[in-house]
Amino acid sequence: MKRIICGFLLLASLYSCKDKPEEVIIEEKDATENIDEVVAELYGFSLKDYEVVDDTLKSGDNLGKIFGENHLDATQVYNIVTRVKDSINVRGMRIGQPYSLVKYKDNPDKLAAFIYHPNISGYQVIDLRDSITAYTITYPVTIKRRTIASKIDGSLSNSLHNEGVDQSLATRMSQIFAWSIDFFKLQPEDRFAVTIEEKYINDTVYVGISKIDAAYFNYRGKDLYSFPYQRPGAKGIDYYDEEGRPMKSMFLKAPLKFFRITSRYTKKRFHPVQKRWKAHNGTDYAAPSGTPIMSTASGVVERAGYTAGNGNYVKVRHNGTYSTQYLHMSKILVKVGQYVDQGQTIGLVGSTGLATGPHVCYRFWKNGVQVDPLSQILPTSSPMDKKDIPAFKEHVVPLKQELDKVILTKFSQE
Ligand SMILES: [Zn+2]
Structure with missing residues (x-):
């Protein structure tokens, strides 16, 4: 406070050679009043007249006990709870939450208010001063x-x-x-x-x-x-992206979250079970038995069943062009005709059918022919309508400028 007054006195002396030094003195008065006000209030109670004591609700604490400890008798407690129970959930007060007691400075035995802090968003006040009132204060966000x-x-x-x-x-x-x-x-x-x-x-x-x-x-x-x-x-x-192309691809990169590719799509490989050279129309992703297998794109289950070669398998049709197939499952978790989302678990990794160990053989069909998904340029998910692009670009331009400015400042120094 002293420093502020000195500051204003200094200001006043600086201004004194000018026309209206009186104005500066008026400012000083206003400023000190404001500062007084800010410091001296807590939860709406002036600290000139009240003292605020903070505590935490402990096991066994309740409103009746706390009020009792503060010299209110059973009838008074009953009256208070009856008055406030429609405004505040008295029974909802939880152990471990902070509360504050507001006491009269000139009579510390007398409680002026009880304040409960249910969360960081605000607090609840039971004001015991004149008539008993209760209200909730929500802090600004x-x-x-x-x-x-x-x-x-x-x-x-x-x-x-x-x-x-x-x-x-x-x-x-x-x-x-x-x-x-x-x-x-x-x-x-x-x-x-x-x-x-x-x-x-x-x-x-x-x-x-x-x-x-x-x-x-x-x-x-x-x-x-x-x-x-x-x-x-x-x-x-x-x-x-900045051109309005979806970030999301129609297909996930793999049907498993964590995996090891043990065999790629190839026209010719030595089959580990059949012991002969033949084409491998899929990509093998090895993972422990029971690992969830995800559908790489949304679609409808076209087939779900068992064959001697495929073991338990699922085939999902995504649209008129693409289908995907998942072989050697230990368990199938979908039914034919069922709609599945991208990333939805459709079965579990196993080694049923012609398999030497637990893996999923992932087969990718384009226009009825099996192709290598790792060599395809795959479509993005539902692209934006051409008519929506101009509004999108208008939205994006200032955001991109803002990013670029920070990127330039941050990385140009290197
Ligand atoms: Zn395979």
């Missing part, structure tokens, strides 16, 4: 927006940690770029940038990331941008 850019430091989540960002963003980023980046193979030269909105309660308590506005990766020297966007008529948000 603030959204802060920022763009960060960083190199990959060990892992994406480690880089985010270094930038002071919630590491759950790593999972969201890996989902956005899952179709174009192998996150197990990120390299130290890879870079990323992301514009996020973060939620704070009462301007101070960090809640988390509420929204991603734009994302960027430089993966093995290639620039990849991604923008969340809701197309007109679409149910939800999808991610698109």
Whole structure:
């Protein structure tokens, strides 16, 4: 306080050679009054008249016990609870949650209010002063927006940690770029940038990331941008590159999350069971028996059954052009005619039929012919209508500029 007054006196002396020094003195008065006000209030109670004592609800604590300890008798407690029970869930108060007692400074035995803090979003007040009242105060929520850019430091989540960002963003980023980046193979030269909105309660308590506005990766020297966007008529948000092409591919790269490719599609290979040279029309992904097998694209189950060669197998028809087939399952988990989503588990890895060990033989059909999916340029999922592109680009231009500016500042110094 003293320093502020000195500051204003200094200001006043600086201004004194000018026309109206009186105005400065008026300002000083206003400023000190404001500061008084800010410091001296807590939960709406002036600290001149009240003292606030913070505590935590312990096992065995309840409103009746706490009120009793503060010199209120059973009848008074009963009256208070009856009065406030429609405004506040008195029985919902949980052990471990903080509460505050507001006491009169001139009479510390007398309780002025009880304040319960159910969560970080606000607090509940039982005001015992004149007539008994109860109400809930919700803290204001603030959204802060920022763009960060960083190199990959060990892992994406480690880089985010270094930038002071919630590491759950790593999972969201890996989902956005899952179709174009192998996150197990990120390299130290890879870079990323992301514009996020973060939620704070009462301007101070960090809640988390509420929204991603734009994302960027430089993966093995290639620039990849991604923008969340809701197309007109679409149910939800999808991610698109700067040209409006979906980030999501129609097909997953593999029917298993973790695997080892043991045999690729080839016109000629030595069959390990039949001991002769023949074409291998599939790709073998080895994994422990019981590992979930995913449908690589959405579609309808066309076949689900058993043959001596295929063992338990499922064939999914995705559209007029593409079908996929999954062999040697230990268990089939879908029925013919059933609709399956991309990534849905349709069976479990096994070694039924002609197989030497647990694996899934993944077969990819295009126009009724088996082809090698690893050598195909596969379609993206439902592309954006041409008529929607101009509005999308208009939305994206400022977001991309914002990203590029930070990327340029961050990486041009190297
Ligand atoms: Zn095979």
